[in-house]
Amino acid sequence: MLNRVDALSQALSSIHMTGAIFFDVECALPWAFAVPEVGEAAHLLAPGTERIVNFHLVTDGAATVRVPGSAELRVTAGDVVVLPHDSPHTVCGERFLTVVESSIPVAEVLSGQPRTLRLGGDGSGTHIICGFFGCERLAERSFLAGLPPVFAVNLRIDDAGLWLENSVRHLLVEARSRRPGTAALLSKMAQVLFVETLRRYMNDLPAGAVGWLAGARDPLVGGALSLLHRDPACAWTLAKLAREAGASRSVLGERFMELLGEAPLTYLARWRLQLAARLLETTSKTALQIALDVGYGSESTFNRAFKREYGIPPAKYRRRHRGRAAAGRRAGRDFGQWH
Secondary structure (H helix, E strand, O other), rough: OOOOHHHHHHHHOOOOOOEEEEOOOOOEEEOOEEEEHHHHHHHHHOOOOEEEEEEEEEEEEEEEEOOOOOOEEHHHHOOOEEEEEOOEEEEEOOOOOOOOOEEEOOHHHHHOOOOOEEEEOOOEEEEEEEEEEEEOOOOOOOOOOOOOOOEEEEOOOOOHHHHHHHHHHHHHHHHHOOOOOOHHHHHHHHHHHHHHHHEEEHHOOOOOOOOOOHHHHHHHHHHHHHHHHHHOOOOOOHHHHHHOOOOOOHHHHHHHHHHOOHHHHHHHHHHHHHHHHHHHOOOOOOHHHHHHHOOOOOOHEEEEEHHHHOOOHHHHHHHHHHHHHHHHHHHHHHHHHHH
16 A cells, blocks of 8 residues: 555646745844735746745744734744745734735746845844745645645754755855756755645644545555556546555545545546646647546547536637736736836
8 A cells, every 4th residue: 555655745746846936034123024915926936837835934033924814823943834825924023013014025026036135123033034836726636735824834853854944045045146057956945845844744733634635644545545646547446446545445435535525536537637627738639638648538528527627618728728828928028028
């Protein structure tokens, strides 16, 4: 049976990570800054970016993170704060500070080089490395599914975390030199940081937790998820999946439903259609080729399933996406002309 690391690895390997950028924020009390929803500016980070994960690594001092509708989160040095759903939020030095005088220029940051922002007065200091990590929207159906609007993990509890924090700090200093290859290194380091926070968050989930990461942690459901993500085009049946995962059909079905809220083959059907949508967006393959690639036996069956999920047939979906992509590229060029 496959273990939980395999389940997470399989999901991560099936989703394109598009890019990342870090920048320094040096703060002195009293200070606060706001980070708006990135939304339409996501494509400025890198081509193909559809979803943004925002994170803050506190290297010195302390901060309070506020997300509308969530309890405020107090973090200290060594904590990584992750906002997996592009939630607008405020970061401040004092718990009860209500006036926000500074705002992160998100569009400038996403389209530019790493930079340093200095905020606040002359009180005690806090140093935060902020970052934006880009990926495809497919992530919403796997490792981003079920995550809270904000969470934090600490890197300073072991040597691996300390190494990671020091590496991020070193690369940010390196980025200011603009040496060749630095942008690629920053992107890879952001991926490492993100994966490590997911692993730590998953390991710390309480008993009884539900959601995709809870499923990936579960030996049985995690094994089944690994199989589905490794070979989504396979002619899976519940019996075959249960046999390879090492359980009965009823046990697997019940456990899958308990943790993910849907049956294994329902999960598979949605995942196949999301993979098909990506192929429609990024390739010139015919609908029949895509249907076969993701596990459908005929184009007509695929077309009906796709229309049920997305409300329009594959050909119209492709035309609509290409129109939006062209508009996004024009917006990016216009932004570059004016900034």
